[in-house]
Amino acid sequence: MTFTLAYALTGLFWLGAALLSLGLVRRAALWRQGRAAPVALGWLMTIPKRYFVDLHHVVARDPFIAKAHVAVAGGAVAVLALAALNYGLMLYLPALDALMLLAALLMLFGAVLVRSRRKAPPARLSKGAWNRLPKSLLAFAVGSALAALLALSGNAFGAAAQGLALLALAGLVLGGAELALGVGLGGPMKHAVAGLLHLAFHPRQDRFSGDKRSTDLKPINLVGKDYGVETPADFAWNRLLSFDACVQCGKCEAACPAYAAGQPLNPKKLIQDMVTGMAAGSGPAYAGNPHPGQAGKVRQGNPHQPIVGGLLDPETLWSCTTCRACVEECPMLIEHVDTVVSLRRHVTLTRGEVPGKGREALANLRDTDTVGGYPLAARYHWAIDLNVPVLLPGEHTDWLLMAGEGAFDMRYQRALRALVKVLKAAGLKVAVLGEVEPDCGDLARRLGDEATFQQLAGKMMNTLGRYRFNRIVTPDPHLFHCLKNEYPVLGGRYDVEHHSQVLADLLERGAVPLKADAAPLPATTYHDPCYLGRYNGETDAPRRVFKGIGIKVVEMERSGRKGRCCGWGGGASFTDIPGERRIPDMRMDDIRATGAEQVAVACPNCTAMLEGVVGPRPEVVELAELVAARLAN
Template sequence: MPTRQIGWNVSEVAFAAMYLLVAVQALVLAYGFTRRYVTWRRGRPYGPIDQVGERLRQALAVAFVHRRLIRPGYVYAGLMHLFIFWGFVVLFIGTLIVLLEADIARPYFGFSFYQGAFYVVYKLVINLFGLLFLIGLLMAVYRRYLQKLPKFRRSLSDDAIVLGILLFLGLTGFLLEALRLSATRDEAAPIHWVAYPLSLALNGVDPSILAGAHAVTWWSHMLANTALLVYIPVSKLAHIVTGPTNVFLRATDARAALPLIANIEEQEHFGVAKLDDFNWKQLVNFDACMRCGRCLDFCPTFNTGKPLKPRQLIVEVGAYMNRRAGLFAGPAGPRINEAGVRGSELTSPDEPSLAQVPLAAELIGDVVSEDELWDCTTCRACMEQCPVRIEHVPLIVEMRRNLVLEQSRFPQELVLLFNNLERNGNPYSFPASSRADWAGAAGVQELSGVADPSELEVIYWVGCMSSFDARNQRVATALAKILTAAGVKFAILGKEESCSGDPARRAGNEYLYQILAQTNIERLNQYQPKRVVASCPHCFNTLKNEYPQLGGTFEVVHHSQLIQELIDSGRLRVAPVAVRDGRMAYHDPCYLGRYNQVYDAPREVMNRVEGGFVELPRCRDRGFCCGAGGARAFMEEKRGTRISHNRLNEAIGTEASGVAVACPFCVTMFEDGVRALNVEERFAVRDIAEIVADGL
């Protein structure tokens, strides 16, 4: 009956030493993670944790099925991680099975299961997962060191240490087996189907030499295993525990909304100036990063040479947090210098490193620069791609809040934005009374002039950009034409509408946001709208997802959704527009797509009206921002290259004749872009409402 002698060539002393090492490993692991937990709990209170079952399900799905790891565009990386993870887990379980047989089943119960059919299956499976483990590691070596991806241009020593130890463990595991098979002339050798060919190669070697080599390999394997387990809590491998923990703790309430500062009038402290100002759930984010770099792939700041790189921000604040807690920060400390990616001068070689930052350093300024904080467009590309659901945007906005509300430190351009919002209820210097000036010519009525507002089907929330900007007034006019053609009874708030508050909130001015939001909520409540349609995704997101935090709950749709609905129901008949010079590309606005998962409605409208569209390489949840979000539309783009040009060049590089959008900010960014790139004659920028209105 096939089996093997457990502990062949391993002395009693060696076994005792092994158990001692296992005890050390367990203690260090427990100590390391307990210290991390204590560090997190220094943050402000958070909770209660709701939906525990669902959170657990998602955390386990990420940990064991790699649900967010294996997705379009990341099949190689996902499989690589899956092979390494499951290879390690199965090999670990395999070791436990052997110990169960040797130390419990046989001595205490006089029973043996490690033989016969079980043994055969065990060996076949262990060899399979050992091989997958090695394949996964070799894939990782290729990806990190040979593929030369910009995001891995400079790898941390941590990566090399982790990969080195794991490779050593995988190889010595098979070598141990081959040495034993060859030295003992094991008749069941062929079932060890990966180690067997190696054992054949060793068959001519003297058995005493094989036994000596086996002893040396056994000890080195054991010590490497100890090094690995001791290293886990202080290295990127901590994500094995902290990653699923972060997924478990992710925000489930108002997914697309920023956290509300409740009772803001009574607060004396705003946002985050130091680590302890984060709540403890937010602090977990900084420990969860697995350094995969997916947050960089579609990040507009990283890809246009700006200081903000979301992975770097998370890793560095994490290292800073652990240093301050007296924990060994691991090699994560020094800055990840990604200089030179995609031809841009990203960072200077003498960029300050955390190694030089004294422990008393400030979080904002020394660890995270103000430029990094202000460069973020809040596009959410990082959050969407992050496998362990790190929530970069709320973390960044918390620090902006402190800069704005407590320290009055913000870019000069925002002074004008805040002043205009306070005085005029719009980001510009137009008086509030001129908000509906465009409407008369478009035949649109204001709610104040409607005899019975309850008869209205929808209120059209125009937004500041389409109310005041001449180019975007054409979009508002086009949408009004569509609603009229479909027989939709509608009106606008007009002079009673104020800015939704989105730019103030994203810029960190929560106080101003809440004033604007409360005013709008009161107005809307006064009219009791059946539905609100917004042509600006920023307004759409704020009204739909953020006003409920302040008691304003309305049914809000984006104009792309309403247009699709009107076409589907037959209320809107649109003659297909003659496609003259080729189809247009469709660009996903971040606040429509990633924030609200409205990907299909605008595409469906394009299909119906234009007979199709060009899908851009970076599309849907992997779309690339136009550069306007996060109040960036109101700030100068001083660092790196222009985000809108990066996106436009992508669209121009296709066969598209122009770019269709569904957001007034995208219209403005791209209109400016086509002029700057000198392609306005041949490359059009149009909102889908304009395209539909052309077909009426």
């Protein structure tokens, strides 16, 4: 009986391997519909590190599911590897059977955990075929354990051996079919293969390069008539691959501010819409939460059919704030924001269909170099009595202060004045560009107008090239991000710091003269700007500032890189897609929940959005204002 079972396992292994290979070829044909992208087979060697370090760094945020995933995935991979060795190569070694039994028991433990998770699942989890997956895992684990046990036991089970062998084979067939057939048919287990390949051929290879945060949008070749993505086939092939890596866990859904506000965007559904388009209806039926307000809508697509207006309503596309909360939480490292911006680029550049005040803002940028259509000469009117020198060609300064678009807002001008007072009190040599400072192009790029962004970026780089300075300081995280991360690929490389970083350093060096007997400040919480925290990983500097001036921060539940967006980013405050609630109102609820009397901010856009919340609320105070209030007279 042992040898009969062994031969059956050998046949079953090679049958499964053949079906899996055919399924992979079928799925790969869907990915190959996309555009060409750089590829190196050597990247396959990076999978172990990226899997065990980068991927599990995100998965480990949920200890329960991390433990389950390590057990079930680790056990399954070990079982398959040992089966390939012992039965695929027909070695039939008892030692390998013993190891296979241990691996199967580990997988069984993980499968039980996964099954328990599905008994009372979070609302974000997709159902349908995903509810079947724990049962398939259990069947495969039990079948593998029984097969290994029978191989080791000899005739110990007597007459029961035949029945147990049939049970083992049934479990292996039922459970193995989930993987062997699921890849080709688009079932849940396609993520096991697509996910590993996605790690190797990730569209953002620099995401895995040391401490670099790959958050910059990549330019497109406008001269070569690259106008973004219209159809699924317009995505690069490795983008299509990344969509298949989605495990529909819904962590992006739970993190998305637009979804929470009831706007018509669910990032998980967005990715599955791309899968539907890529597979032309051959993908799995979606059984998760829809885009809010769109329940029951049936979408059809194919690789060569326009996405926006077909698979996606335009309002879904314009609801995104580009805050990257979805990307931050995705355990499969999928880049949702890249997908959104790629689609926006085509709509904006070829159709000009930007909703709300977005079209007006883009026209202002093209005509006046400012979002609001202001004269450039008015950008530094707030500093006229502060004796801040305007840098002239040929002159030199240590610090070049760039105020950005916030300089036109009367409320934020108070914060800018406070910043200048602190920098001067610390003895820094600071100058401004005055009326020659153009917009950096952040809004244009996020709204998909890559042509205007590249035009503004070129103008900014030409302007900065005429002046001599050591470093740039700005209180605007969007300007900071553009100069630091998005200009280098265009040829502009600058030493740029956010004002929170400069203030933190000055306070720690004792360079800022503070009052010795300053009155205690009220309870304060801090709102992390998305483009400072998630985009640039800078959550520490503002808190060092608070420490330097004696403020103990009352942290919100969603803070740091988990902070909730204010609702401004990605042009959302201009496109203004309606939902059930406003995102800044939800953020103010987070603030109120701390019991703090004031909320500190470090971004002109966050200041404007939170100041715009009506009704009783904590006072909104800019970081530099808090430091300026502590200056010695």
